[in-house]
Amino acid sequence: MSAAATAPTATSSTSAASRGILLMLLLPGLVALVITFLLPLIWLLRASFASSTMSAFGGGDLTTQSYSTVLFDPFYWRVTWNTLVLGFNVAIFAVVLSYPIALFLARTESRFRGVLTALAVAPLLTSSVVRTYGWMVILGDRGVINSTLQSLSVTSGVIKLTNNSFGATVALIEILMPYAILAMLSGFGRLNAQLEEAAAMLGANRFKVFTRIILPLSLPGVLTAALLVFVLAISSFVTPRLMGGGRVFVLGTEVFNEATVTLNWPLAAALSVMLLVLFSSIILLYQRALRALEA
Amino acid sequence: MADHHVIIDNLVKTYPGAQKPSVDHVSFSLPRGEMLALLGPSGCGKTTILRMIAGLIAPTSGAIRLDGEDVSSIAVYKRNMGMVFQAYALFPHMTIARNISFGLEMRKVGRAEREERVRKALDLVKLTGLGDRKVSQLSGGQQQRAAIARSLVIEPELLLLDEPLSNLDAKLRDEMRDEIRDIQARTGVTAIFVTHDQDEALSMADRLAVMSAGRLEQIGTPREIFDRPQTEFVASFIGAGTVFEGKVTEHGLAMVEDLKELRFVGDAPLGSPVKLMIRPHRLRLLTDAGQPNRFSGTVEHIVYRGQTLTLNVRCGSRLLQADLPTHAGMLPERGSTVTLSVAPEDVTLVGQVSP
Numbered sequence: 001m002s003a004a005a006t007a008p009t010a011t012s013s014t015s016a017a018s019r020g021i022l023l024m025l026l027l028p029g030l031v032a033l034v035i036t037f038l039l040p041l042i043w044l045l046r047a048s049f050a051s052s053t054m055s056a057f058g059g060g061d062l063t064t065q066s067y068s069t070v071l072f073d074p075f076y077w078r079v080t081w082n083t084l085v086l087g088f089n090v091a092i093f094a095v096v097l098s099y100p101i102a103l104f105l106a107r108t109e110s111r112f113r114g115v116l117t118a119l120a121v122a123p124l125l126t127s128s129v130v131r132t133y134g135w136m137v138i139l140g141d142r143g144v145i146n147s148t149l150q151s152l153s154v155t156s157g158v159i160k161l162t163n164n165s166f167g168a169t170v171a172l173i174e175i176l177m178p179y180a181i182l183a184m185l186s187g188f189g190r191l192n193a194q195l196e197e198a199a200a201m202l203g204a205n206r207f208k209v210f211t212r213i214i215l216p217l218s219l220p221g222v223l224t225a226a227l228l229v230f231v232l233a234i235s236s237f238v239t240p241r242l243m244g245g246g247r248v249f250v251l252g253t254e255v256f257n258e259a260t261v262t263l264n265w266p267l268a269a270a271l272s273v274m275l276l277v278l279f280s281s282i283i284l285l286y287q288r289a290l291r292a293l294e295a
Numbered sequence: 296m297a298d299h300h301v302i303i304d305n306l307v308k309t310y311p312g313a314q315k316p317s318v319d320h321v322s323f324s325l326p327r328g329e330m331l332a333l334l335g336p337s338g339c340g341k342t343t344i345l346r347m348i349a350g351l352i353a354p355t356s357g358a359i360r361l362d363g364e365d366v367s368s369i370a371v372y373k374r375n376m377g378m379v380f381q382a383y384a385l386f387p388h389m390t391i392a393r394n395i396s397f398g399l400e401m402r403k404v405g406r407a408e409r410e411e412r413v414r415k416a417l418d419l420v421k422l423t424g425l426g427d428r429k430v431s432q433l434s435g436g437q438q439q440r441a442a443i444a445r446s447l448v449i450e451p452e453l454l455l456l457d458e459p460l461s462n463l464d465a466k467l468r469d470e471m472r473d474e475i476r477d478i479q480a481r482t483g484v485t486a487i488f489v490t491h492d493q494d495e496a497l498s499m500a501d502r503l504a505v506m507s508a509g510r511l512e513q514i515g516t517p518r519e520i521f522d523r524p525q526t527e528f529v530a531s532f533i534g535a536g537t538v539f540e541g542k543v544t545e546h547g548l549a550m551v552e553d554l555k556e557l558r559f560v561g562d563a564p565l566g567s568p569v570k571l572m573i574r575p576h577r578l579r580l581l582t583d584a585g586q587p588n589r590f591s592g593t594v595e596h597i598v599y600r601g602q603t604l605t606l607n608v609r610c611g612s613r614l615l616q617a618d619l620p621t622h623a624g625m626l627p628e629r630g631s632t633v634t635l636s637v638a639p640e641d642v643t644l645v646g647q648v649s650p
Contacts (some may be wrong), residue, residue, distance in 0.1 A: 190387060197351055198384035200371045200396035202449060212397070258534045 022270060048269035056265040066270035076254070080274065083250040085119035086165060087234040088171045094180045094229045095222055097173065102225075103218070107190055117185070121178040128175050132242045135171035139243075145158045163245030171207055171243045173232050186222020190228040219293055231279055251275045297356045299324035300485050301348075301453055306357035308343050317343045319509040320605050325502075328485045330479050332500035334493060340509040341489045345455050346489065350374045361452050372401075376569070377446030377484075378482035381458040383438045385430045390648055391441050392417070392426030398449035405452045418476060436467045439636040443475065447482060449511070454479065472499055497521065505529050522643065527570055530645040536572040537615050538645065542568050547639065553611030561644035575605065577641035578617035580627075581634040584591045588642065590615065594627050608633060 035172050047056040051063045104115050123131065138144045139161035149155045161167055191214065199213045237252035245251070251271055258268035301324060312388060323535040325331050333341040345356045350371035358365045366374055385394050392413050399409045417423050420440035425433070433441060439459065447452060460468045476499050479486050490496050496503050497517040502515040507528045511518060524530035527538065541551035543563045549571060552556045555630040563569045581589055592608035592615065603618045606627060617635055629635050 192384070194380055194382060194384040195386060197371075198378065198380060199386070199397065200351070201349060201374075201376060201378040202445070203372050203375070203401035204397075205370075205372050208401060213386060 050266045053265040066266040087230045090233040091226045091230040093173045098180035106188040167243040168240040176229045183225035184221040187224045190217045300327040301325040304358040307355045321511045323405040328483045329501045332496035332503045333489045334496040335506035339506040376456045377451035379456040383442040395445045416448040420444040454484045454486040536574045538572045553613040558639035559642035572643040574614040575618040578635045581592045581636045
């Protein structure tokens with residue numbers, strides 16, 4: 001509170017010299033961003049307009065051919081649609097499953113809170129490739145679930161749980177849950193035990209306290225988590241590829257295919273730009289929603 | 296006592312794992328419409344008592360009676376008490392009007408009546424027309440008023456206030472002090488507030504309950520607490536004072552080492568050791584030679600405070616603090632000798648010295 005109040009006066013009184021120091025301090029970061037983010041992005045845009053893989057980084061004619069493929073080929077419409085569906089499903093389930101965990105971690109007064117938080121996000125320490133293989137062991141045709149069901153004679157045949165979008169969705173939900181928990185924990189700043197006590201004193205039972213106080217106040221955190229999980233899900237490649245067994249087509253896997261298998265770099269670049277456009281529109285929606293929440 | 300509105304009966308709270316109870320067999324009661332201050336240093340258990348009355352924590356043992364009925368096992372949301380939190384705890388995602396109307400919505404009060412009662416509550420706390428504001432658009436004092444309106448609009452059996460003025464600056468604090476007192480008097484609600492500030496307690500409350508280390512030290516009107524403290528803790532916690540130990544040599548007279556003899560009013564057996572306290576502002580510069588309780592000493596330190604002059608006078612081995620009203624011509628100097636006196640009625644017997 002006091003820091004926020006003094007900050008504007010501090011900046012207005014800064015001289016040109018200290019502004020110079022500020023710029024100097026920002027410089028390394030800016031340079032790194034330009035080299036690692038801005039320049040590759042410009043190359044990507046350039047490549048998406050190239051006529052062939054050979055001329056992706058210079059020379060040759062510029063053409064919008066890759067974009068007409070992406071925009072008018074029904075296959076890529078389906079790929080984009082698949083990607084969005086996967087993203088929404090993963091975001092919704094990951095957020096719903098993570099919400100109670102994050103709420104517990106935010107509200108607990110246990111001295112093990114730090115340990116529990118670390119445990120909740122510990123899966124991040126393992127590569128998502130390893131965790132995807134883990135899910136293949138569980139969901140595979142001869143995996144834990146199928147063999148258990150068969151040995152109990154519940155089912156006779158194999159239930160297809162992998163090599164389809166179901167398997168990819170399940171694995172992505174679990175893999176992205178730690179991100180959802182972390183995002184929600186940092187977004188639950190407005191939650192406050194005293195507000196819940198105040199509501200209870202005014203006659204609200206536990207259910208009403210949750211629906212009228214906790215839920216509305218935690219929505220910014222929920223939105224942030226949903227956005228983060230959605231963005232990570234639609235850009236994911238390893239999990240849809242491995243769990244989908246080559247039968248799940250999303251933008252991530254298609255970019256990989258065009259770049260490494262078909263060697264059509266302009267198309268891969270155009271698909272990447274498509275993904276970027278999706279990201280930006282989702283982020284715009286998110287900011288609208290957040291502003292509406294805070295108003 | 297038995298017909299009092301609120302009766303706190305032998306309330307005990309021991310937290311799990313704690314050696315000593317945080318609240319140790321505390322009993323007191325309030326008639327309808329009274330304002331009681333729970334006063335004590337931090338950690339004395341006053342907030343724990345308030346939260347037990349509210350139902351936010353469960354007592355280990357004891358009863359909380361409202362109109363004779365024990366409410367200590369009734370859930371917090373069914374108790375119908377209003378609480379003003381130290382940090383106000385206004386809901387940040389609602390307007391002021393929605394905040395105030397929240398308790399009425401929980402009680403399923405119809406929309407038209409809700410709006411009418413919210414409007415009246417806003418009028419009561421002088422926030423007329425500010426109902427549509429967001430919480431963050433209100434100043435600290437306004438938020439305080441909104442919190443009071445929110446807790447009063449439900450017409451609570453009992454109003455509880457937790458350190459109600461501690462988040463306000465000094466000027467606003469004086470204003471809100473009168474304001475809260477006025478609102479409480481107008482609504483006639485029975486109220487208990489917690490504070491560590493003796494000025495706040497003395498000026499706002501009908502009666503004070505002074506607490507120390509989980510126990511109730513003394514309960515009484517501000518005047519009783521200030522002028523007739525029953526324990527040394529109460530004497531030293533409320534107001535300043537210099538405490539002397541002495542021995543009673545005849546009725547109302549004690550021999551005190553540094554002041555020789557000190558006359559006091561109060562009952563203490565002959566020959567018993569006593570503690571006597573002199574408040575700085577009850578000392579006078581001696582004018583009439585015939586007065587009892589005269590002490591001469593050297594002025595060691597002078598602080599000019601405008602309305603009063605604070606002198607630290609060395610009497611034997613002790614420093615006696617005196618707050619004297621200033622007037623033209625009264626200019627004692629450092630190092631000069633002055634004679635002070637105090638009326639026997641103003642010497643407070645604060646307790647027997649344990650032998």
